[in-house]
Amino acid sequence: MSDPLTRLLADRDWLLADGATGTNLFNMGLEAGEPPEFWNADHPDRIRALYRGAVEAGSDLFLTNSFGGNASRLRLHNAQHRVAEVNRLAAELGREVADAAGRTVIVAGSIGPTGDIMAPMGSLTHALAVEMFHEQAEALKAGGADVLWVETISAAEEYKAAAEAARLADMPWCGTMSFDTAGRTMMGVTSAQLSALVEKLPNPPVAYGANCGVGASDLLRTAMGFAASGSERPIIAKGNAGIPRFEAGHIHYDGTPDLMADYACLARDLGVRIIGGCCGTMPAHLRAMRAALETRPRGPRPTLETITDRLGGFSSTSDGTDDGGPSRERRGRRRG
Template structure:
């Protein structure tokens, strides 16, 4: 297999800007509370396409398909377990359309989130079954035009291993992210150094790996600093939530301003992160500020955990005062 599209783009660029939130942005576009965002690929494709286009216009080099929860386990809750192939195919085609219209190189990453089930031996879902569930999703994303798989918000080692096996089965490159709690480990007890070691032992190693979601940009940067300290050579990803959510005017607003996310992006780059983006609450306005900061601010020295906390607190306080 030759070089994959993500590795080729990383050879040309010091950093890449991924996109922002899918679910929370669709919620603010009319998605009903409790409704599966993935179903909008068929119900409201024009809105999903509009969101992808807005992410590209804000400067994203890589956009995620609207398929985070489009696996059989999660779609069963929405009464659509038999629609896995159709929903993922539609998701990939919509993102592919937006990427192809960009007039520059934009990659399509097939988003695959956790199954929502507890893995054996603590739960009922076996690793073999998880591989099958992820493979069904991955096949449709590949058919729809995804350049790579984007496995995110994972908390269990077994689930990451199953997603890696699915990437191998469909012969697609992939990237993997876990979501870390404020204490520095995932819900299932995995630490950043453990993840850094784990990715080298997977059935198919990821092109890039890192952290997404979590409690906000500062905590996620500290987790990523621990990847760097583990000595991994693999490109790192940082895609945090835009702070903490609150309801305002009938919509969800997150408390990290575009200025805060721009500061995060620069600190992440200076830490050695190659792919920077945002998760829940990150809008095209946040991304545009991040892109502008990455392009205009010179690279600084590698920040320590203390420097990260101080700088992020200062810019947050400034944003609040403003």
């Protein structure tokens, strides 16, 4: 138990993660198309406020503002030379906030997908993906991140590349995929397949699971798939705060703090160990989640019917594990 996250998991039944990055930064003035990672250098006080908002709401860990900080993503802004800078700053600012918290708070270095398609379907080779993830991982490590947090991945090959990069950086890591296409990832991975994958890796993650996706109901159905695999590895659930609605030129999520409090307790009762939010999840949601987790007694393992009664219906009839496969496609996007 050499890393802080493993030690904290050994002492606690559940940990509260953070909420949205993009949603909160847009509320602070981030413009559409503007790389949030640039704010680590240009507006550090706003990034400190982002981190502090999660910590003050009760989060035991938060993700750094580095989701799109790999060379492929930054190349879209002619900023591939800034990978080391923006990732190191993201972690340094996080370290500063965590160390001032007065309790143990984990700084998780966010690593999102490259945005490229892995070979043989696309041009991104395993070696190049490892190189990009490793560059980002080393910078997050230099900035003081406790753990690497690979998230919103769709392809098994990219997940494997990120795992290898974590090994090269000699860092503990966690890894989540986004199951947003009728219970599967955009590249067709099911919850059962991810559970099997993590156990075959030479350096498996400290914890694994799902983030983003469609809504809280769908994400918990995916978590049920992880639990059914029989793995004893800690499960992560970071669901969106409801369903996005496009109103007056902006995306709004309809999940209330009360709904996310119900989601958090259902996740805990499913056996999820790290519970947080993704797109649309604000500090008010996190405060309600923390209060509910601390005060509501543990209940029986919820059924699919319980989940839909409490959180609303699923977006598809399939959980992705049948032979039908995905019935629709959704494009990859920035974690909210």
